[in-house]
Amino acid sequence: MATTTTDEPTRRDFIYIASGSVAAIGAAFAAWPLIDQMNPSSSVLALSSVDVDISAIQEGQQAVFMWRSKPVFVRRRTKKEIAESVDTPLSDLPDKLARNLNLPEDAPATDKNRVEKPEWLVIIGICTHLGCIPLDKLGDWGGYLCPCHGSQYDTAGRIRRGPAPENMAVPPYAFTGPTKIKIG
């Protein structure tokens, strides 16, 4: 660039700063569509809720449904499993928050706060460590065992041991009938 030694800003300085600013802001605006195109698209977001019939699930059994590309576990807990979960003191839990999307975020992780009805446990069946699908009725608490890195969950899907930091999340859901729920 040609330079002239002067303390006063010149018209060249002005056009230099102005065009540089436009280029920088323009580049930022142009970059955003290139970044945002990677986020979930409208068609993915549109699949926001599913209705499922849970009448065929017997006591002690679990069924898996897909919601937002994720597996949702619906487990009909036995009386023993419910009692074990209810009797667990909060102090035994590594994660003391309910992680229930139907409740305020600071709700404590009591069994009551993990379910709508004690018999039915509805959770997103994804280990909160690195996203594997835990296997049910395994581990020292009879809840879930993640095969990837050994995280163990109890019969309310709460983390008890292993590298997972959080209880498995409870998705937003509501009973639309005695044996029908709407997830999402």
Place this chain on the structure above:
Amino acid sequence: MSAANSTYKPGNGLTRWLDSRLPILRLAHDTMTSFPTPRNLNVWYTFGGILTFCLGVQIVTGIVLAMHYLPSAALTNGGTSSVAFDSVENIMRDVNYGWLLRYVHANGASMFFLAVYIHMFRGLYYGSSKAPREILWILGVIIYVVMVATAFLGYVLPWGQMSFWAATVITNLFTSLDQIIPHVGQGNAPGVGTVIAQWLWGDFAVGDATLNRFFSLHYLLPFVIAGLVGLHIWALHIPGNNNPLGIDVKGPQDTVPFHPYYTVKDAFYLCLFVILFSILVFFHPDFVGNPDNYTPANPLVTPAHIVPEWYLLPFYAMLRSIPQKLVGVLVLFGALLTLVFVPWLDTSRVRSMRFRPMMKQFFWLFVADCILLGYLGSKEPQAVWHLGGFDVPLLWPARIGTGYYFFFFWIVLPFLPLFETPLEQPKSIAEAVLGTAKPQAAE
């Protein structure tokens, strides 16, 4: 090489005409023919050339495989398979020589990593990262990290069970950031890590959108590596090669021209490397693969035992040895980041470990540690060793191994020189190799 000390002489009118317009033949001559190279380079210095060959093989086979591969997770065969999985099987069964191209590409990744690990250990042993080659080393670390990313993206493409769950576990590493910023927005909004993961997935979990973009990036990154290799070689040709003695080149008596001395040496060892490569491809094509990846991806079932490819097992063992999610992820990335600082961590003025009796032992212990971590990474997380009546959970050797990895780089490298007396180094390469530093009349 600057043009000032170029030895290129155009032989005829055409090359003279070209040389004054685009001196590309001069560049080739100065970098691949007359380039003065220490006369004592051993077999471990042939892996640079071998790695260039590996990159070429991966790019060529990859381009032709992309002519047949379809990156779609759409379900086929009554929901039991997918378009992507079927297209890979189509390559294996119906495409002319498809089986060969795919096996060369898949095993080529393993051979590439075998060569790069030897190349990295060699650099560490002979002190090749030290001044004036710091940038050369750091470019190498960047190439390695991009190689890891490329290999991971490629492993996802066949859309088998291991592909799907590798993609899930690796992208979920980012969700550990939720522990730093748990909510982006009000109330139960997802954390910053989940927001990043969903951006990577294009969905709420790994799916069709993820597979498509991984294919796009898998095709892109090898060309990024090729560009980085160009910089790596440029940075090599400024100071010139280090050598097994680790002492500087003092004059022409210490060097030989790259061609024919090292072109022939590289070619010979490349032949041996290709023989090993061929044994893998033609006799044991699935030796390094995981049989679970011949099961089509199923988002509802995680295989009982998931493992990465062998070349990432040591890092996987480190990740699993830490019981806290965020700390585990930080240790994983810290292990890679540590490599960047090696030129400054090693404070000894002696480059080559040939003259460092104590360092040599720590080095071989480090090599053994990496192999041990690799072995531990391949075992199930709850596995237990039975040693003479004691049950040792594998978690503990993994923790000790992880500890030694960091101990080696952050304690041994900087502080051992305070206690170590190096052996006497030869006065020059020529003296060590020829028994006499022949005075050269050329100067």
